[in-house]
Amino acid sequence: MGNDSTIAAVFEPLMRAALGSESSVRFEFWDGSAIEPAGVCSGTMRVRSKDALSYMVWAPGELGLARAYVSGNVDLDGDIFKILRSLQLTASDDARLGLDAAWKAMGAARQLGALTHRPTPPPEEARPRRGRLHTRRRDAAAISHHYDVGNDFYRLVLGPSMTYSCARFVATDDDGHAPADGSLTLEDAQAAKHDLICRKLGVAERPGTRLLDVGCGWGSMAMHAAAVYGARVVGVTISREQAELARRRVDEVGLSGQVEIRLADYRELRGEEFDVISSIGMFEHVGTERAAEYFETLRALLPPGGRLLNHAISSPGGSTMTGRSFIGRYVFPDGELIDVGEVVLAMQRAGFEVRDVEALREHYALTLRRWVANLEGGWDQAVALSSAGRARIWRLYMAASALGFEDGGLGIHQVLGVVPDAQGGVDMPGSRRAWG
Incomplete structure (x- = not known):
């Protein structure tokens, strides 16, 4: 040595x-x-x-x-x-x-002088917040920290689909299904995910379906449902930058007559009614204490026969992203991953009949690896669009998350719930084959 x-x-x-x-x-x-x-x-x-x-x-x-x-x-x-x-x-x-x-x-x-003073944390770090978890104001601040870092930065990382959730690397043609081996492009895989959700919700069979997309991001799911299946969509987000870009994207493709993007919290939607609801990559911000309220609120927006598709990251036994962790301080302040078993139980208690649970963790590992490749391939631009610290945060958290999905420390599930009618009946296909 x-x-x-x-x-x-x-x-x-x-x-x-x-x-x-x-x-x-x-x-x-x-x-x-x-x-x-x-x-x-x-x-x-x-x-x-x-x-x-x-x-x-x-x-x-x-x-x-x-x-x-x-x-x-x-x-x-x-x-x-x-x-x-x-x-x-x-x-x-x-x-x-x-x-x-x-x-x-x-x-x-x-x-070496490393003990003489407490160093100042990098400016990208979220400071611990006071007050009760998951109030509307605190949630808005946490969401802003993560999502309002620049739409151009996200476009570089996510690619043209502007979809910040697990893609689905499975072929959907008449020749059958390909394994989750990453053979599709990221954009194709994101479209396949949106299409699967539309089929699970029954949007594909019923043109004109009124769909609520909770946590709509930059509008990709809403635009897919409207353009491909003629759905009428309301998308809600509490990120101002997401809402502004989503509205522009909707206008650019001529879907403003079918898609409405609102800067709103899901808790503000009481009194409205939708045929179906999608929630993709939003539930991680709800928290255990608010889970019952979340599902009860969404249940109240649906008629008998209405469906909810909850697509969320989970962790065996649950996991809270505390202020002492890298993820909690830099990436998802106040975030919580809830065990999928608890998700199913909460949905049933809110009045849903859970009809399907699908795990997609290998697909999220592939998705994250594509995002890391996009970031590293455009590193100088990413730094210019945000900061060197922000680019480093995204590289570290996405790579570590990919490994978590590969080894099973993290999971992601789509849970489909249906509101029974007065006789307990639900209108559902006889098997998953209808969804592809």
Whole structure:
């Protein structure tokens, strides 16, 4: 390892204890010294300054490391998926840092000035909010933090479909279904997802269906249902930038007579009636405490026979994105992932008969990998459209999320509920074949 005074020599015992001896990541420090991987190198983590240590010392765990990366004091060079997977797989649950190694690490950090002051978090970080979770004002602030970062930035990442939810990489032609192998373009796969939802909701069989799209984003689902199946659609979002662009997109394709985009919270829709409701990638912002109110509100908007398709990320046992986590502080403030079993139970308690549950997690992993490729391919433009920190946030969170969907730590489900009539009947196809 060279001279014992190098930063790598001081920190190697700590890194080996934390990550084990099989890590494939190379660690390079600002003095040029490095800790080499045991085998084939999957990529390099560059610790560029003592400020990186300050972030990690003052906020141990993922938040400190994320701050160091977002601020540019740590770089991840190479295949980010392989780097993150290696760090995840080689970290030993029963690793114990020897007192001597830990003391040496703290001593080195102190000598380098990493303990003298608490560093300021990068400006992209959402500050913890006070007050009760999921009030309308707090939800609006959380949504604005994530979605109002520039429509052009999202267009670069998401591609022409402007759809910020799991695509469906399955062929829909008469020759049958292809495996979820990424053989379709991202735009084709997003259209396939929208089409599947239209068929599950029965929009495809009933031209003129009145559809409510909750959390409509930039209007892609609403436009698909209107253009392909003649639906009359109301889309609601609480992101001002999303609403403005969605309205322009609707006008540009001549669908303003069929599609209305509202800047509104779903809780403001009481008293209206729709034939069917889609909610795609919005439920993650509702929260456990509001789940019953959410489904009861949507149930009240539907007549007997009405259908609701809830498309949402889930986590086994549920997961709250706390202010001590990278995702909670930088990506989805106040976000919660609810176990799909709890989702089904809440829908049934609200008066829905749950007729179908479909898991799509492998498809979301593929979707996220396409988004990361778009971001990395247009990196300089992404930075110019937002900030270097924002681009780093999106790269890290999308890559980590893709791995979560691949290993099953994250799930995503479409849950279809139907409102029974007075005799308990529902009008549904006999099998999934009708949906393709």
